[in-house]
Amino acid sequence: MQTAMIGGGYVGLVSGACFAEFGTNVAIVETDPDRLAALREGRIPIYEPGLDKLVADNVAAGRLTFGDNIEQAVQGAEAIFIAVGTPTRRGDGHADLRYVYAATEQIAKCMKDYAVVVTKSTVPVGTGRQVSDLIRRVRPDLDFDVASNPEFLREGNAIGDFMRPDRVIIGTDTTKEGGAHRAMEIMRRLYRPLYLIEAPILFTSLETAELAKYAANSFLAMKVTFINEIADLCEKVGADVHDIARGIGLDNRIGRKFLHPGPGFGGSCFPKDTLALVHIAQNAGSPMRLIETTVDINDTRKTRMAHRIVAACGGSVAGLTIGVLGLTFKPETDDMRAASSIPILHHLAGAGATLRAFDPAGMEAAQPLLPEEVVYCHDALDAATGVDALVVLTEWNEFRALSPARLRELMKGDVIVDLRNVWEPKAMRDHGFQYESIGRPL
Ligand code: NAD
Ligand code: UGA
Numbered sequence: 001m002q003t004a005m006i007g008g009g010y011v012g013l014v015s016g017a018c019f020a021e022f023g024t025n026v027a028i029v030e031t032d033p034d035r036l037a038a039l040r041e042g043r044i045p046i047y048e049p050g051l052d053k054l055v056a057d058n059v060a061a062g063r064l065t066f067g068d069n070i071e072q073a074v075q076g077a078e079a080i081f082i083a084v085g086t087p088t089r090r091g092d093g094h095a096d097l098r099y100v101y102a103a104t105e106q107i108a109k110c111m112k113d114y115a116v117v118v119t120k121s122t123v124p125v126g127t128g129r130q131v132s133d134l135i136r137r138v139r140p141d142l143d144f145d146v147a148s149n150p151e152f153l154r155e156g157n158a159i160g161d162f163m164r165p166d167r168v169i170i171g172t173d174t175t176k177e178g179g180a181h182r183a184m185e186i187m188r189r190l191y192r193p194l195y196l197i198e199a200p201i202l203f204t205s206l207e208t209a210e211l212a213k214y215a216a217n218s219f220l221a222m223k224v225t226f227i228n229e230i231a232d233l234c235e236k237v238g239a240d241v242h243d244i245a246r247g248i249g250l251d252n253r254i255g256r257k258f259l260h261p262g263p264g265f266g267g268s269c270f271p272k273d274t275l276a277l278v279h280i281a282q283n284a285g286s287p288m289r290l291i292e293t294t295v296d297i298n299d300t301r302k303t304r305m306a307h308r309i310v311a312a313c314g315g316s317v318a319g320l321t322i323g324v325l326g327l328t329f330k331p332e333t334d335d336m337r338a339a340s341s342i343p344i345l346h347h348l349a350g351a352g353a354t355l356r357a358f359d360p361a362g363m364e365a366a367q368p369l370l371p372e373e374v375v376y377c378h379d380a381l382d383a384a385t386g387v388d389a390l391v392v393l394t395e396w397n398e399f400r401a402l403s404p405a406r407l408r409e410l411m412k413g414d415v416i417v418d419l420r421n422v423w424e425p426k427a428m429r430d431h432g433f434q435y436e437s438i439g440r441p442l
Contacts, residue, residue: 012083027073128206145183150213156332171209231261231439241439266329306347318352326394328362388413
């Protein structure tokens with residue numbers, strides 16, 4: 001089976017490589033010349049564990065190709081995926097669909113035979129129908145279907161999430177006269193290996209699939225925000241947030257995952273998708289106050305975390321040197337999009353601190369986004385050397401393994417603000433630190 005994937009970013013590259021691994025031929029189309037050159041030379045432009053081997057194997061097997069010629073890629077393709085970005089639109093918070101519509105128009109212009117055009121990008125409700133209308137306008141003669149197949153992979157665990165998903169959701173045009181059987185049959189064939197492992201595959205309407213994606217991300221963002229607020233309360237009343245997370249998470253109706261407190265959720269999806277859902281709901285005349293509040297709490301949390309660091313340093317960071325461990329929005333990625341480190345480091349630099357930072361994967365992507373004066377260090381111990389205070393912003397495993405005794409020797413001061421709870425409070429205090437973490441008794 002032949003497919004085309006428009007967009008070779010996180011989602012396009014991972015899902016393209018995984019479909020190829022399932023046995024499908026996938027032509028990835030990427031317009032960014034640097035990204036395309038990297039892919040053609042066998043370099044993976046994003047940090048994602050296991051992706052280099054998966055891509056190399058499937059390129060070698062002839063199932064995965066990269067190019068910038070959309071016309072070539074769509075010829076003979078039974079499914080054409082759109083996996084381009086849908087960032088927040090400047091000024092109004094809506095999802096910016098210009099890349100989706102531009103790709104749609106390009107696809108429509110060069111399609112020759114029937115294909116199902118599938119949005120894999122996260123798109124607001126109604127986009128599938130707009131895509132369909134646009135194709136019909138450009139090519140009134142064409143036989144095609146549209147489908148919505150939102151992607152639920154997480155960065156850092158993307159291949160596992162794609163190959164062994166909790167579920168797959170496929171929306172088709174349930175209002176189509178005679179039904180969208182052809183599209184459904186193609187999608188079933190594409191996902192055949194997942195039927196074999198009994199992954200649930202849900203067929204829905206276009207609108208349901210589109211909204212399910214926003215509902216999933218917003219629910220998870222709300223869950224993280226909930227545990228962050230419980231953590232704040234724990235600090236006031238002397239309770240332990242991890243025991244509470246375990247205590248409530250063992251109730252299957254709640255579930256144990258996404259109950260780890262931190263400096264607020266970031267990344268390319270939760271912030272933009274919660275905001276987009278707020279606008280989708282407002283436009284539909286059915287506002288989602290829970291999500292509006294989630295967005296608001298998460299935005300202010302980052303500033304509150306910066307204030308907290310200042311307070312731990314005695315009320316002022318002017319003239320102090322602060323070591324920063326972790327910059328990316330979460331571990332196992334080099335992605336800096338909407339990372340909490342960005343507002344926090346700007347606040348600290350603005351308040352007069354000198355910053356020494358280290359991240360195992362994100363330092364290159366961080367530089368254009370962080371204050372110019374940040375000193376980038378070659379490892380965690382280097383970032384801790386001579387500092388008055390040390391702050392943990394991302395829970396990379398290698399930070400857990402650092403020796404507190406060694407940190408104590410290297411640091412000038414004794415303040416640690418651990419916003420990801422990577423160390424045990426008692427052990428850190430025993431080593432002579434003034435140690436603060438989130439939602440745990442002092
Ligand atoms: P990305 O920015 O990493 O990748 C998009 C790619 O599409 C870019 O490389 C861009 O150059 C390319 N592109 C844009 N227009 C093109 C065109 N007309 N032809 C060819 N290439 C084109 O974005 P991403 O993180 O992969 O996200 C894509 C979509 O998937 C978004 O809607 C996002 O919300 C959603 N999503 C992302 C994740 C994730 O973990 N990153 C997970 C699930 C869903
Ligand atoms: C998220 C979803 O988990 C994916 O299912 C979805 O496909 C993806 O968005 C998307 O739509 O793009 P991702 O952004 O890669 O994936 O990252 P998550 O692991 O969900 O983490 C998001 C943010 O929440 C991070 O900043 C992380 O640090 C924070 N988080 C997460 C916590 O603070 N605590 C937790 O317990 C979990």
